[in-house]
Amino acid sequence: MTRWAAAALLGMATVLAAVPCAAGRGPEVQVTSVRAFEHGPSDAQLIELRPRLRRLVGYRSFRIVAEEHRRCGWGTRASFTIPGGRVMHVVPKAMREQAVVMQVRLLDGTRSLIDTDVRLQNRGVMLFGVDREPHAPDGALIIMLRAEE
Amino acid sequence: MTCAEVDRHLDAFVDGELPAAMLLEVARHASGCATCDAAVRTLTELQHRIAATAEADAAALDLSGVWPAVAAGIEREESRATWTRRMAMAPTLAAAFALAAAALFWVRAASGPSGEVPRVATHRPNQAVIERLDSEARIELRRERKNGTTLIMVSDDGEAAR
Numbered sequence: 001m002t003r004w005a006a007a008a009l010l011g012m013a014t015v016l017a018a019v020p021c022a023a024g025r026g027p028e029v030q031v032t033s034v035r036a037f038e039h040g041p042s043d044a045q046l047i048e049l050r051p052r053l054r055r056l057v058g059y060r061s062f063r064i065v066a067e068e069h070r071r072c073g074w075g076t077r078a079s080f081t082i083p084g085g086r087v088m089h090v091v092p093k094a095m096r097e098q099a100v101v102m103q104v105r106l107l108d109g110t111r112s113l114i115d116t117d118v119r120l121q122n123r124g125v126m127l128f129g130v131d132r133e134p135h136a137p138d139g140a141l142i143i144m145l146r147a148e149e
Numbered sequence: 150m151t152c153a154e155v156d157r158h159l160d161a162f163v164d165g166e167l168p169a170a171m172l173l174e175v176a177r178h179a180s181g182c183a184t185c186d187a188a189v190r191t192l193t194e195l196q197h198r199i200a201a202t203a204e205a206d207a208a209a210l211d212l213s214g215v216w217p218a219v220a221a222g223i224e225r226e227e228s229r230a231t232w233t234r235r236m237a238m239a240p241t242l243a244a245a246f247a248l249a250a251a252a253l254f255w256v257r258a259a260s261g262p263s264g265e266v267p268r269v270a271t272h273r274p275n276q277a278v279i280e281r282l283d284s285e286a287r288i289e290l291r292r293e294r295k296n297g298t299t300l301i302m303v304s305d306d307g308e309a310a311r
Contacts, residue, residue: 056293056300098272101280106303113303114288117281121297124275129302140302 026092027100027122030069031080032144036129037061057129057142069146082143084130085109092147098122100147106130123148150178155185163192273297 034046036059042050046062053062065083072078072092080088091103099119106114106128113130120126128143155178161167162175179185276297279290287304 052293052296052298056291056298112285114301115283116279119278119280121272121274121276124277125298126275126277127298127300129300131302131304
């Protein structure tokens with residue numbers, strides 16, 4: 001093998017190694033699970049959001065039960081564990097008009113509670129809720145999804 | 150006048166409600182009859198005690214909150230009257246606004262292409278556009294107007310949405 005061929009092969013290997021890294025860059029996705037109750041205190045972190053949550057969800061007390069955030073690759077499925085044996089799959093697809101386009105699926109076992117394609121404003125938050133769960137009939141589970149590119 | 154007649158008119162006598170002639174007759178009888186005199190005295194004493202108790206109760210009443218409540222009521226009423234006056238002016242204001250808008254439109258149209266204002270898309274911080282939504286459960290879509298926050302609420306009661 002000539003010196004030039006070796007250099008070419010090294011260059012190709014470098015490029016090929018760099019491609020998955022570039023594809024792996026994507027939005028930072030944060031999934032926060034919050035339990036909502038009729039009565040009781042709210043977490044300090046949620047005090048600012050509380051009025052909005054109260055208007056939307058209808059409960060008065062909000063407590064964070066789980067929080068997870070990670071950088072997700074474009075076109076790659078990221079799974080987030082949700083309390084109550086559920087899982088949320090997020091597949092970021094693209095950026096369009098300052099919004100993150102993604103597929104979001106909320107599964108309870110094999111049952112699909114939500115399967116949606118959504119375009120969420122960059123750095124925006126959207127909510128998913130499971131109301132009156134069988135094991136917590138006096139409240140609801142709220143999942144806050146935030147995406148930032 | 151007999152004792153029975155005095156007894157019948159006793160209350161009215163003590164209250165001073167009898168006609169003058171009758172009042173005099175009862176007084177004359179009571180002055181010569183110990184039983185009727187005692188009855189008149191007892192009833193008069195009772196009346197004084199009731200009056201004294203009523204006065205004491207009235208003095209003990211706390212009326213300090215009454216005037217502030219009345220003042221607040223007056224203020225509310227005045228505020229309502231002010232709004233009513235403002236609403237009466239609404240047609241005039243609307244006409245003035247329409248005139249101003251028309252003038253602005255005319256000035257912009259006259260200034261030509263250089264006067265064009267670039268259109269800026271205003272996005273609410275949490276605006277989300279749902280392009281597709283499927284579920285095996287009952288779902289409800291809620292939106293908050295100010296920030297555009299969207300909530301997809303699932304009623305996880307085991308029933309599939311049909």
